[in-house]
Structures are given as C-alpha cells and as structure tokens.
Amino acid sequence: MQTTVRAPITFDGTGLHSGRPARLTIRPAGADHGVRFRRTDISLGDTIVPARWDYVERSPLCTRIVNDAGVAVQTIEHVMAALAGCGVYNALIDIDGPEVPILDGSAAPFVRGILDCGLRRLQAPVRAIEILTAVEVQTATGWARLSPGRGLSMGFHIAFDDAAIGTQVKQLDLSNGTFVRELSDSRTFCRQSDVDAMHAQGLALGGTLENAVVVDGDRILSPGGLRHSDEAVRHKMLDAVGDLALAGCPIIGHYEGHKAGHSMTNLLLHALFETEGATRLVEVDAGTRARLPGVNIQPEEIPAVA
Numbered sequence: 001m002q003t004t005v006r007a008p009i010t011f012d013g014t015g016l017h018s019g020r021p022a023r024l025t026i027r028p029a030g031a032d033h034g035v036r037f038r039r040t041d042i043s044l045g046d047t048i049v050p051a052r053w054d055y056v057e058r059s060p061l062c063t064r065i066v067n068d069a070g071v072a073v074q075t076i077e078h079v080m081a082a083l084a085g086c087g088v089y090n091a092l093i094d095i096d097g098p099e100v101p102i103l104d105g106s107a108a109p110f111v112r113g114i115l116d117c118g119l120r121r122l123q124a125p126v127r128a129i130e131i132l133t134a135v136e137v138q139t140a141t142g143w144a145r146l147s148p149g150r151g152l153s154m155g156f157h158i159a160f161d162d163a164a165i166g167t168q169v170k171q172l173d174l175s176n177g178t179f180v181r182e183l184s185d186s187r188t189f190c191r192q193s194d195v196d197a198m199h200a201q202g203l204a205l206g207g208t209l210e211n212a213v214v215v216d217g218d219r220i221l222s223p224g225g226l227r228h229s230d231e232a233v234r235h236k237m238l239d240a241v242g243d244l245a246l247a248g249c250p251i252i253g254h255y256e257g258h259k260a261g262h263s264m265t266n267l268l269l270h271a272l273f274e275t276e277g278a279t280r281l282v283e284v285d286a287g288t289r290a291r292l293p294g295v296n297i298q299p300e301e302i303p304a305v306a
C-alpha cells in the first residue's frame with residue numbers, strides 16, 4: 001500500500017546557497033497526494049509547489065521547482081531522496097523560505113527523522129512507472145539512461161581531474177534498504193575552486209567543511225575525511241534517487257548515469273514521458289514492492305552520522 005509519515009517531522013538548518021536559517025516540516029498526506037511543498041512565508045496566491053519533474057527549472061547546482069505563480073523551492077533533492085528511499089510518495093512539506101535546509105549535506109538526517117517518526121499505510125495500492133523501452137539523453141558532458149528492470153537499480157560513473165575524487169564507478173540494486181544503508185549518509189562534494197567561484201556569485205553561503213566534502217587536488221579539506229572512500233559517486237546516486245522521485249511514484253527500471261547530474265536526470269524524465277510507449281503505470285504487487293526502495297529497512301542500518 002502507499003504510505004505517508006505518521007506525524008509532522010520538523011528539521012531546522014541553513015540554506016546551502018542562501019546561508020539563511022531554514023525550517024522544514026514534513027506533514028502526513030493522503031493517498032495519491034504526491035509530495036508537495038508549501039511556502040509558509042508567503043501569504044498571497046498559490047504557495048503550493050508540486051515536487052514533480054514538469055515543475056523543475058533546470059539549474060546545474062541544485063534541483064529547483066517553480067509553480068505557475070513563480071513561487072519556488074530549491075535544493076529539494078536530498079529530502080526527496082530520503083522520502084523515496086523510505087518508500088514515501090505522499091507528504092505536504094511546509095518550508096519557511098526558498099531553500100531546503102542542507103543539514104549535514106546528506107540525506108541521513110531526513111531518513112532518521114522519517115523512520116523515527118514512522119510511516120502510516122494508506123488505503124490505496126502503490127502505483128509505479130514501469131520502463132518498457134530504453135530512453136537515453138546525451139549532452140556534451142555525459143549521458144543518462146533508463147532501461148527495463150525488475151526493481152530499481154542504478155549504475156553511476158564519475159570522472160574528476162582532482163585526484164581526491166578521480167574516477168569512481170558503482171552499481172547498486174536498491175532493494176532491501178540499500179538506499180538507507182549504502183547511499184543516505186554520503187554528502188555533497190565540491191572543489192575549493194568551485195567554492196571560491198560560488199562565493200564570488202553570492203552562492204553556497206551556507207556551505208561549510210562539515211556539510212560538504214571539499215577537495216583541492218589530491219587533498220580532502222573537510223575535517224574527518226570521507227565517510228566512504230567512494231562517497232562522491234554514492235552522493236551522485238543519492239541525488240539521482242531524489243531527482244527520479246520527481247516522476248511522482250516509484251520507477252521500475254535501471255538508471256545509468258555517466259557524468260550525469262540534476263539537469264540531465266530531469267532531461268531524462270522529460271524524454272521518458274515524451275516518448276510514446278516507453279512507460280506504463282502499473283499497480284505494484286507484493287513481489288515487485290519488495291524490490292523497490294523503502295521495504296525491509298532495518299533501523300540499526302541507518303548510518304550513525306545522522
């Protein structure tokens with residue numbers, strides 16, 4: 001059955017780009033509601049922004065959604081990944097400004113908050129998008145593809161000049177709590193030169209050496225080093241889980257990203273839904289449900305960093 005959170009869950013932190021305090025509350029919602037953000041700092045007009053692929057304003061640094069009234073929420077990808085990784089596709093998320101709090105730069109604090117609160121089952125079956133034929137998008141920098149599969153699985157390849165990141169490749173089957181165990185605690189990463197450039201533009205003002213892994217050549221500048229030797233590629237997969245959740249329901253298929261990012265995953269969803277016959281909406285039986293993220297999560301597997 002579909003799920004939502006059992007009770008409201010509040011997170012306080014700082015916006016990564018704005019550097020301003022940000023408070024977010026995940027509230028229960030009914031079946032087929034989807035995930036929607038509501039800007040509580042705006043009193044006039046339409047303050048609801050659906051967390052859907054067709055509301056995304058593509059930007060290279062984060063995932064930003066905008067409604068028809070021009071009301072926007074940005075940096076939604078980590079809370080979206082946490083919800084999808086826990087199998088939650090129905091929630092109303094109140095937020096008191098334009099940006100989701102960055103917390104520790106990963107999805108683990110959101111996952112812990114969601115699982116500590118617990119989930120409520122709703123009286124409606126899970127519907128999922130089954131990939132019937134492979135769809136791929138390419139840009140000058142990389143490519144991303146969705147192809148048929150039995151549950152949700154993912155492969156990712158990144159290559160950076162900085163020796164501290166280098167080339168990293170990972171393949172994961174996302175059933176049985178894999179998202180929570182393997183991906184949820186991996187943090188955003190960036191190069192010191194990117195940080196300097198963003199600061200010059202008034203961006204990443206809430207970034208710290210704790211909520212992002214900052215590298216410079218072969219050096220990790222963040223104290224405490226990495227949470228995983230391949231934390232960077234794990235974080236890219238976390239981002240992809242969050243960006244794919246903007247499909248609105250689980251995807252049954254295999255995602256492959258090669259130097260992909262937020263914009264490319266969104267381009268891929270556009271291509272997917274604009275390709276006739278590439279998908280069908282199915283009611284998920286128990287066997288398929290067991291192969292999707294959010295089932296068989298063991299509480300002791302939530303990373304302790306959260």
Ligand SMILES: [Zn+2]
Binds near residue numbers: 077078188239
């Ligand atoms: Zn991210």
